[in-house]
Amino acid sequence: MQFDLIALDADDTLWQNEIYYRRGRDAFNALMAKYGFPDPDKVRLHEIEISNLEFYGYGAVGFAISIAEAAVELTSGEIEAADLLKLLAISKDIISAEVEIYDGVEETLRALADYHPLMLITKGDRNHQESKITRSGLKGYFEQIEIVPEKSPDTYQGILEMYDILPERFIMVGNAMKSDILPVLEIGGNAVYIHNDLTWAHEHTVQHELPEERFFEIDSISDLPDLIRQLEVENPT
Ligand SMILES: [Mg+2]
Structure with missing residues (x-):
């Protein structure tokens, strides 16, 4: 295997x-406890979040509107305006949060970028994503940055066509089966799944039959350079 392009997810x-x-959900739970609902229905909140995706896309603003909607619904409109504002302001906390880069990321990108062009593919609110990319200090490792509304097979197909890359010479790395792995495998690409205990419930999927010759798993991003080397050197076809 030889890769013309290695793409990485960001969040x-x-x-x-x-x-x-998670902290935002905790704040929502704490506030609802104050109104006598100590254990708000997680499933209902999730439903509201998913139904709002088509209007607000992925990101902090849609999330804050969703918890505000859930709070109004749960309290039958009794929530005080000041508390509603607190919930909406959680989006500001999320957007202004420091970018906490995982251990080993910079060394990994440096090692990979020596031999391969790197692309960042992330979904969500454009302003917030751009701000995080700039503040991360990692922008210089990427030849291209694609901020997309949704990571579907068509999205990846479009990116590969735009840069004239064959799917079999493309590898995508990320923490979400639904966004980073399955759509890439579907179009004939290669994918590396990095385990992350914190992955959002929406990104979990039922067990799929995965093509083992194109699907790889690692526990930490620091394992990525070795994996790529193994695939390219030990399977040079
Ligand atoms: Mg992710």
């Missing part, structure tokens, strides 16, 4: 992301 692959949403 929860290079840096912390889901943890800020």
Whole structure:
């Protein structure tokens, strides 16, 4: 195997992301406890979040609107305006949170970029994603950065066509089966899944039959350079 392009996901692959949403959910739970609902329905909140994706896309703003909607619904409209504002302001906390890069990321990117062009493919709110990429200090390792509304097979197909890359010479690395792995395998590409305990529930999927010759798993991003080397050197076809 030889790769003309290595693409990496950003959120929860290079840096912390889901943890800020968990804190937001905790704040929502704490506030609802104050109104006498100590254990708000997680499934209902998730439904509201998913139904709002088509309007607001992925990101902090849609999340904050979703928890506000859930709070109004749960309290039958009794929530005080000041508390509603607190929930909406959680988006500001998420957007202004420091970019916490995982251990080993910079060394990994440096090692990979010596031999391969790297691309960052991330989904979500463009302003927030651009701000995180700039603040991360990692921008210089990537030849291309693609911020997309959704990571579907068509999205990846479009990117490969735009850069004239064959799927079999493309490898995508990320923490989310639904966004980073399955759509890439579907179009004939290669994918590396990095385990991350914090991956958002929406990104979990049922067990799929995965093509083992094109699907790889690692526990840490630091294992990536060795894996790529093995695939290219030990399987040079
Ligand atoms: Mg991710």
